[in-house]
Amino acid sequence: MQNTNSINRRAFLKLSGLTGAALTIGFYFPALAEESASIITAETADSLGIALNAFISIDKNGKVSILNHRSEMGQGSFQAVPQMIAEELEVSLDQVSINFAPGHQNKYGSQLTGGSSTVRGAYKHLLRTGATAREMLLEAAAKKWNVPKEECYALKGEVIHRPTNKKIGYGELVEEAAKLTPPKQVTLKERKNYTIIGKPLPRQDTPLKVNGKAEFGLDKKLPGMLYAVVERSPHFLGKIKSYDDSAVKTMPGVKHVIKVQMPVFNTTREGIAIVADNTWAAMQARKALKVEWDTTGFEHLDTTGLYNRMKEDLKKPGLSQRTGGNFEGMYAKAAKKLEAVYETPYEAHACMEPLNCVADVKDNKCEIWGPIQAPDWIQRDLADRLKMPVENIAVHMTFLGGGFGRKAFTDYTTEAALISKEIKAPVQVVWTREDDMNQGPFRPGAVYECKAGLNNGRIAAFQTKMAAQNMNHQWPHADKSNFNDSTTEGLPEAFINGIDHYSFSDIPTESPIPVMWWRSVYSSTNGFAYESFMDELAHAAEKDPLDFRRQHLREERYVALIDMLEEKTGWKSRGKNSGWGVAITECFKSIVGEAVKVSKQADGKLKIDRIVAVMDCGWYVNPDIIKAQVEGSIVMALGAATNHETHFTDGKAVEQNFHQYQMPRISDVPDIEVYIIENEEKPGGVGEPGLPPFAPALCNAIFDLTGKRIRKLPFNMNEV
Amino acid sequence: MASYKLSINGSTHAVEADPKMPLLWVLRDLLNLTGTKYGCGMAQCGACTVHLNGNAIRSCSMPVSAVGNQKITTIEGLSTDNSHAVQQAWIAEQVPQCGYCQTGQIMSAVALLKRNPNPTDRDIDMAMQGNLCRCGTYPRIRKAIHKAATLMKPPAKSF
Numbered sequence: 001m002q003n004t005n006s007i008n009r010r011a012f013l014k015l016s017g018l019t020g021a022a023l024t025i026g027f028y029f030p031a032l033a034e035e036s037a038s039i040i041t042a043e044t045a046d047s048l049g050i051a052l053n054a055f056i057s058i059d060k061n062g063k064v065s066i067l068n069h070r071s072e073m074g075q076g077s078f079q080a081v082p083q084m085i086a087e088e089l090e091v092s093l094d095q096v097s098i099n100f101a102p103g104h105q106n107k108y109g110s111q112l113t114g115g116s117s118t119v120r121g122a123y124k125h126l127l128r129t130g131a132t133a134r135e136m137l138l139e140a141a142a143k144k145w146n147v148p149k150e151e152c153y154a155l156k157g158e159v160i161h162r163p164t165n166k167k168i169g170y171g172e173l174v175e176e177a178a179k180l181t182p183p184k185q186v187t188l189k190e191r192k193n194y195t196i197i198g199k200p201l202p203r204q205d206t207p208l209k210v211n212g213k214a215e216f217g218l219d220k221k222l223p224g225m226l227y228a229v230v231e232r233s234p235h236f237l238g239k240i241k242s243y244d245d246s247a248v249k250t251m252p253g254v255k256h257v258i259k260v261q262m263p264v265f266n267t268t269r270e271g272i273a274i275v276a277d278n279t280w281a282a283m284q285a286r287k288a289l290k291v292e293w294d295t296t297g298f299e300h301l302d303t304t305g306l307y308n309r310m311k312e313d314l315k316k317p318g319l320s321q322r323t324g325g326n327f328e329g330m331y332a333k334a335a336k337k338l339e340a341v342y343e344t345p346y347e348a349h350a351c352m353e354p355l356n357c358v359a360d361v362k363d364n365k366c367e368i369w370g371p372i373q374a375p376d377w378i379q380r381d382l383a384d385r386l387k388m389p390v391e392n393i394a395v396h397m398t399f400l401g402g403g404f405g406r407k408a409f410t411d412y413t414t415e416a417a418l419i420s421k422e423i424k425a426p427v428q429v430v431w432t433r434e435d436d437m438n439q440g441p442f443r444p445g446a447v448y449e450c451k452a453g454l455n456n457g458r459i460a461a462f463q464t465k466m467a468a469q470n471m472n473h474q475w476p477h478a479d480k481s482n483f484n485d486s487t488t489e490g491l492p493e494a495f496i497n498g499i500d501h502y503s504f505s506d507i508p509t510e511s512p513i514p515v516m517w518w519r520s521v522y523s524s525t526n527g528f529a530y531e532s533f534m535d536e537l538a539h540a541a542e543k544d545p546l547d548f549r550r551q552h553l554r555e556e557r558y559v560a561l562i563d564m565l566e567e568k569t570g571w572k573s574r575g576k577n578s579g580w581g582v583a584i585t586e587c588f589k590s591i592v593g594e595a596v597k598v599s600k601q602a603d604g605k606l607k608i609d610r611i612v613a614v615m616d617c618g619w620y621v622n623p624d625i626i627k628a629q630v631e632g633s634i635v636m637a638l639g640a641a642t643n644h645e646t647h648f649t650d651g652k653a654v655e656q657n658f659h660q661y662q663m664p665r666i667s668d669v670p671d672i673e674v675y676i677i678e679n680e681e682k683p684g685g686v687g688e689p690g691l692p693p694f695a696p697a698l699c700n701a702i703f704d705l706t707g708k709r710i711r712k713l714p715f716n717m718n719e720v
Numbered sequence: 721m722a723s724y725k726l727s728i729n730g731s732t733h734a735v736e737a738d739p740k741m742p743l744l745w746v747l748r749d750l751l752n753l754t755g756t757k758y759g760c761g762m763a764q765c766g767a768c769t770v771h772l773n774g775n776a777i778r779s780c781s782m783p784v785s786a787v788g789n790q791k792i793t794t795i796e797g798l799s800t801d802n803s804h805a806v807q808q809a810w811i812a813e814q815v816p817q818c819g820y821c822q823t824g825q826i827m828s829a830v831a832l833l834k835r836n837p838n839p840t841d842r843d844i845d846m847a848m849q850g851n852l853c854r855c856g857t858y859p860r861i862r863k864a865i866h867k868a869a870t871l872m873k874p875p876a877k878s879f
Contacts, residue, residue, distance in 0.1 A: 279745055631856055
């Protein structure tokens with residue numbers, strides 16, 4: 001194999017000449033860091049053994065296929081990726097079919113759909129890919145007509161000769177275009193000329209999602225496929241001592257009962273898989289299974305013990321993530337000092353589609369289908385677990401019925417593959433709602449200690465300490481002396497830049513509970529502590545809460561955001577203690593401000609009257625999807641603030657289903673106003689940043705109305 | 721095991737099933753009608769909502785033996801071309817995000833509009849209370865139901 005480093009400056013690839021029947025444009029993903037694009041042919045790439053992707057394919061009939069390399073779990077990548085390519089390719093979205101890319105890191109880079117990274121991570125390359133195909137089609141048409149290329153333009157899947165108004169469809173040009181060398185440089189369209197990007201175009205997946213045709217993981221069927229459920233240890237680290245499957249094996253429809261192992265970080269979860277010819281038969285048979293679990297050798301923690309440990313941990317110095325100036329010195333001599341402790345709960349992801357995976361392992365090959373957020377990671381993981389070459393593993397993404405971080409893990413896919421391998425048949429492993437809710441990994445709960453000193457109404461010194469499980473410390477051989485690099489996640493960079501004396505540290509709390517990313521990750525808990533404390537500081541400084549933030553967020557984007565919040569809420573004309581609260585956080589390169597208005601009803605219960613959100617995500621693709629994502633983030637945040645929490649007792653989760661884990665219902669949710677800031681900044685995330693500011697804005701509103709400060713989530717809106 | 725003849729979306733389907741098997745799994749695993757979703761298995765989330773003689777029910781908690789000759793309508797039976805007013809309204813308001821719960825939401829909304837063609841926000845909140853959506857599409861569901869109500873109104877007669 002030749003050294004592929006020589007390719008790193010050559011970004012765009014032509015995959016032409018492979019069939020002659022289509023023009024296919026893609027790029028070599030590891031080259032994406034490079035700004036300047038030059039070309040290699042498919043043949044050269046082949047000889048170098050590098051993997052080409054094919055983001056755009058146009059066939060002789062003019063049919064355009066665009067790949068979406070990321071998961072679609074509701075956040076809109078299925079729309080955003082083609083919407084970007086179509087703009088530069090000059091096709092309308094109704095001329096395009098969209099396909100999911102299979103898992104393949106060398107082709108598509110990281111496909112881990114997390115960190116709100118799809119648009120911000122790939123937009124430049126997707127735009128250039130579209131433009132490259134367009135320029136080749138223009139050149140092919142100019143050649144065919146024997147006219148200067150400059151006299152031609154592209155529109156809605158056709159090339160048009162400006163002087164004569166002659167038109168030709170892309171399909172008729174692909175053969176010629178495929179013979180051309182792609183241009184080294186392409187000029188991207190100016191934003192003011194966009195007809196697709198920036199428009200609230202209806203999502204291409206909506207028609208499929210109103211008639212039952214959208215295929216989710218649980219809907220996947222293969223010929224001869226069996227169905228499995230797995231009885232796993234209710235304790236996070238329990239092992240099988242013994243089991244009795246004699247009653248199970250005689251149940252109708254049961255085909256196999258096998259022992260199975262599922263790797264979860266540095267531990268292995270043991271279980272008994274019951275495989276039957278339909279889901280319900282497997283679920284029924286499971287009830288007849290008797291398992292004795294060995295629950296010795298690990299801590300049987302409960303929620304109280306866990307939170308007491310976190311509070312004890314806060315007394316330790318902690319691992320320092322960021323410090324500046326001299327916090328201790330300045331705090332000691334500050335005119336006014338404030339301290340507060342905040343608590344946030346463990347949470348289940350509770351995707352509406354429970355975990356599931358279809359696996360078909362045979363002949364040293366493995367194929368899987370499912371609701372998958374991390375196809376390339378799963379491909380590598382399965383190759384490792386099954387001891388197969390990575391190219392023998394095919395990972396297919398279906399639509400995801402929610403993801404929120406839970407489906408970015410490899411436990412459920414590994415388990416399904418191991419079951420299929422053992423029973424030598426395609427199998428769908430279905431997690432019941434109870435399995436989905438009680439097995440984790442969960443969002444880690446956290447306890448924060450915040451301290452600040454005020455001088456002349458300004459923050460002179462600021463400190464937060466976080467005690468929480470560190471997700472990275474769960475891996476085998478993890479270096480536990482590493483601080484949590486997400487200790488400041490969610491905090492506006494402008495805030496940290498604007499204070500001279502600060503300290504942010506964390507104490508990694510030890511616990512057997514598996515934890516995992518949960519929509520907006522640490523921002524969802526950090527944001528509550530930080531923005532609640534900012535509100536407390538504003539009151540201590542006797543400042544208007546929004547003015548106080550303006551004073552500490554002195555960068556242009558924040559000023560614009562605060563101006564808009566003031567305008568949309570009528571902030572300045574609101575009455576004293578009228579129940580308004582505000583919070584501003586920064587998450588995955590987007591800034592979101594949210595304001596909430598609450599009131600007391602005749603029965604004394606609290607009611608949310610208004611929710612106003614302002615999103616600054618820079619350059620953006622689809623404003624309607626942004627609004628939908630902010631609305632959804634707020635509803636999820638409302639649930640985590642006021643409704644649900646996962647408790648633990650005796651080393652296992654308490655909440656099993658929706659009657660115990662009560663998520664917001666339609667009557668809990670008022671209309672939500674979302675405004676988007678227009679600016680020329682780089683794109684930021686969209687799917688998650690709307691979540692962190694909601695809980696603090698709500699609690700700050702409650703303080704404004706009632707004088708009661710809420711420092712522990714969740715709380716009951718009817719009991720404030 | 722027992723034999724059943726089920727009337728689903730206007731056709732008769734013969735199935736062999738355990739009498740206790742919930743209609744949900746009969747639809748999904750035996751008849752391949754996967755538009756009806758499994759969410760909780762205990763009538764808490766509404767993802768499995770179908771119609772029995774026009775009324776919304778949770779198919780996860782309805783044994784197949786209890787169906788008898790009542791007419792079942794699933795999301796697949798609403799229209800062949802997304803032309804039902806509720807589907808049209810769902811598209812117009814861009815309701816779905818992940819989409820998993822939406823078939824159940826739509827079946828509940830259709831049943832609501834059938835018995836109450838002009839629902840208020842409160843009527844909607846009461847009727848849709850049993851359908852969870854983790855993506856938080858509730859504000860759009862409300863808008864879409866109002867829109868569907870408008871779309872379903874017969875055109876004013878002119879004399």
